[in-house]
Amino acid sequence: MENFMPILVDTLFGFAALFVLTKVLGKTQIIQLTAFDFIAALVLGELVGNAIFDKKIGIMHIAFAVLVAGILLYVTEFITQRYKASRSLLEGKPSIIIHKGKLIREEMKKNKLDINQLQHLLRAKDAFSIQEVQYAILETDGTVSVLKKSAHQTPTNNDLNVRPESVMLPMMIINDGEVLWDNLAEAKLTKEWLQQQLKRQEIDSVKEVFFAEWIEGQQNLFIIPFKNKDKQ
Numbered sequence: 074m075e076n077f078m079p080i081l082v083d084t085l086f087g088f089a090a091l092f093v094l095t096k097v098l099g100k101t102q103i104i105q106l107t108a109f110d111f112i113a114a115l116v117l118g119e120l121v122g123n124a125i126f127d128k129k130i131g132i133m134h135i136a137f138a139v140l141v142a143g144i145l146l147y148v149t150e151f152i153t154q155r156y157k158a159s160r161s162l163l164e165g166k167p168s169i170i171i172h173k174g175k176l177i178r179e180e181m182k183k184n185k186l187d188i189n190q191l192q193h194l195l196r197a198k199d200a201f202s203i204q205e206v207q208y209a210i211l212e213t214d215g216t217v218s219v220l221k222k223s224a225h226q227t228p229t230n231n232d233l234n235v236r237p238e239s240v241m242l243p244m245m246i247i248n249d250g251e252v253l254w255d256n257l258a259e260a261k262l263t264k265e266w267l268q269q270q271l272k273r274q275e276i277d278s279v280k281e282v283f284f285a286e287w288i289e290g291q292q293n294l295f296i297i298p299f300k301n302k303d304k305q
Contacts, residue, residue, distance in 0.1 A: 167218075171209035174222065184211055195219060246294065247285035260287060270294040 168180045170191065181191065192203070194217040200206050205225040210218045230237060244256050246267065257267065267279075274296055276282060284297040 167213060168211045169208065170211050170217070171203065171206050174204075174207055176203065180211070186211065191217075200225075241289040243286050243288050245284070246287050247279060247282045247296075249284075250280045250282060250299070252279055260289070262287070267294070271296075 168184055170177055170180055170184075170186070181187070191209075194211075195201070195203065195206065195209065198217060198219040200209075200219050200221060205221050206219055207222045208220040212218060244260050245253060246257055246260070246262070247253065252267065257264070270293065271277075271279070271282070273293070276296065276298065281298050282296055283299045286295045288295075
């Protein structure tokens with residue numbers, strides 16, 4: 074058991090340090106993973122992983138590795154924000170793969186992108202045929218932004234001359250049998266209102282509800298029970 078305690082301590086510390094580093098750098102570093110970020114993540118993961126299983130390396134070494142990696146990422150982010158010329162080198166730049174409906178094979182070769190990979194990326198954007206696409210841009214994080222041809226675009230309310238209405242954000246009220254009291258209060262709803270809603274849908278207890286969602290202006294609470302109640 075004594076051999077496992079140092080590993081446990083190092084693992085918990087490494088996880089906490091990486092978590093703090095992620096919070097400091099911001100959410101965009103997770104979503105917009107550039108080539109430099111990917112390399113830094115691999116190196117940092119390797120350093121922390123080796124430190125956990127190497128008895129000669131302690132918490133201070135892990136902290137130093139995380140600190141150095143954090144400084145590198147921070148400096149890189151500072152440079153790219155301060156000097157525009159460095160962005161293409163450190164972050165890369167988007168590439169137009171499809172231009173006015175035509176496939177740009179030179180850009181595909183430059184980015185090591187084959188037709189099967191492109192089709193996969195297009196399908197993720199609800200474009201199941203290259204013929205539907207007017208423009209496709211390969212972003213620096215590896216995703217593809219797609220602008221479909223007008224014949225394949227989904228019509229908007231403006232196109233259909235539909236009067237615009239307010240869009241309300243759905244709010245979860247019950248999750249896995251537990252009431253989210255903060256959300257209930259934020260929605261300016263009461264416990265009595267919730268009990269009435271459950272009773273109206275023949276639910277005896279909150280424990281029977283897997284998920285419940287409320288939208289402002291909606292008359293009834295949307296409820297998904299753990300299982301359908303069969304009348305016997």
